[in-house]
Amino acid sequence: MPVDMPVKQSVAGLLLDWYDGHARSLPWRTPPGAAARPDPYRVWLSEIMLQQTTVAAVGPYFAKFTGRWPTVKALAAADEAELMAAWAGLGYYARARNLIACARSVVRDHGGIFPATEAGLRALPGVGAYTAAAVAAIAFGERAVVVDANVERVVSRLFAIPDPLPGSRPRIRAHADTITPDVRAGDFAQAMMDLGATVCTARNPRCLLCPLADPCAARAEGAPDRYPVKPAKKVRPHRRGIAYWLEADGAVLLVRRPDKGMLGGMRALPGGDWADIAEAAPPVAAAWHMIGTVEHVFTHFSLSLDIHAVRLPGRPAADAVAAEWWPVALIEEAGLPTLYAHAAALGRAFSEVTPA
DNA sequence: TATCCGTGGTG
DNA sequence: TCACCAAGGAT
Numbered sequence: 112m113p114v115d116m117p118v119k120q121s122v123a124g125l126l127l128d129w130y131d132g133h134a135r136s137l138p139w140r141t142p143p144g145a146a147a148r149p150d151p152y153r154v155w156l157s158e159i160m161l162q163q164t165t166v167a168a169v170g171p172y173f174a175k176f177t178g179r180w181p182t183v184k185a186l187a188a189a190d191e192a193e194l195m196a197a198w199a200g201l202g203y204y205a206r207a208r209n210l211i212a213c214a215r216s217v218v219r220d221h222g223g224i225f226p227a228t229e230a231g232l233r234a235l236p237g238v239g240a241y242t243a244a245a246v247a248a249i250a251f252g253e254r255a256v257v258v259d260a261n262v263e264r265v266v267s268r269l270f271a272i273p274d275p276l277p278g279s280r281p282r283i284r285a286h287a288d289t290i291t292p293d294v295r296a297g298d299f300a301q302a303m304m305d306l307g308a309t310v311c312t313a314r315n316p317r318c319l320l321c322p323l324a325d326p327c328a329a330r331a332e333g334a335p336d337r338y339p340v341k342p343a344k345k346v347r348p349h350r351r352g353i354a355y356w357l358e359a360d361g362a363v364l365l366v367r368r369p370d371k372g373m374l375g376g377m378r379a380l381p382g383g384d385w386a387d388i389a390e391a392a393p394p395v396a397a398a399w400h401m402i403g404t405v406e407h408v409f410t411h412f413s414l415s416l417d418i419h420a421v422r423l424p425g426r427p428a429a430d431a432v433a434a435e436w437w438p439v440a441l442i443e444e445a446g447l448p449t450l451y452a453h454a455a456a457l458g459r460a461f462s463e464v465t466p467a
Numbered sequence: 468t469a470t471c472c473g474t475g476g477t478g
Numbered sequence: 479t480c481a482c483c484a485a486g487g488a489t
Contacts, residue, residue, distance in 0.1 A: 209488090
């Protein structure tokens with residue numbers, strides 16, 4: 112489909128022409144230039160899942176969620192524990208809590224219809240400046256300045272912005288505004304992200320394939336990957352912790368972590384928060400065995416989690432808050448975050464070779 | 468503004 | 479191998 116007249120051969124025109132032939136086909140998308148707009152619910156759900164998360168990782172989760180909860184009304188009526196378990200493994204679990212809160216707000220406050228404006232969307236839980244702009248543009252065709260990490264990279268290079276992130280963000284946004292067209296708002300936003308994901312990549316950008324190579328200032332300088340300029344990295348501290356695999360009668364004791372903080376709201380093995388290993392008291396007094404250590408890397412620290420296990424002939428009275436006995440054979444369905452899924456794998460191995 | 472918040476792929 | 483990175487938001 113030809114580009115609409117007003118954009119001509121501007122940056123937007125070059126980009127939209129490229130997008131018409133190179134758009135990625137994704138489950139939450141409509142083809143470039145399509146007359147029909149995509150379902151706002153699916154656009155919103157995909158945008159939440161894609162926050163700081165790769166397309167490849169999101170794929171199976173998007174299929175699972177849209178299959179189980181096809182509409183925002185269905186999602187609003189979902190069992191919260193079931194939804195959190197379905198999100199397990201995708202990370203950033205505050206997104207899952209906000210997902211329910213947002214769906215319920217849409218149903219309760221907006222009659223089950225997503226707000227069609229950037230400002231209306233921005234007021235929803237879990238919807239920030241980027242997501243509000245993206246949904247407004249993609250699902251409703253509103254001209255919005257959509258700035259994510261891809262756009263930051265493309266724009267920093269296109270204009271060779273010398274000052275480092277995050278201080279450069281106002282300038283980046285101002286430049287992004289100047290190249291955002293009045294037409295094909297959703298296609299333009301997705302084209303910028305596709306360009307950043309497949310051509311204008313963080314490392315080894317493919318300038319020979321880039322539709323914006325000609326106007327790109329960073330390419331003219333000869334070192335496009337020098338942009339965006341970033342601040343010096345910080346050292347990642349290391350912590351140690353303990354988790355307990357307490358098994359009895361074919362079931363293992365699980366707890367639910369507090370809503371705030373790491374892995375908030377998710378099921379876990381008992382064992383504390385890894386801040387002070389001395390406070391990680393076992394759930395019951397028993398002859399515990401150290402069966403292994405799980406190494407895990409989070410965004411701002413790494414962790415060595417020692418797994419202690421015991422198998423008792425009967426279930427003791429566990430005083431842990433919000434504790435539940437979960438069948439060992441069904442542990443895969445508990446929705447454990449990755450750290451505890453790895454710990455549970457050690458626990459099962461222990462279970463198979465240890466008599467009660 | 469700076470920090471916190473997961474995970475898996477990759478060059 | 480490992481530091482970097484990914485369609486950010488809340489506080």
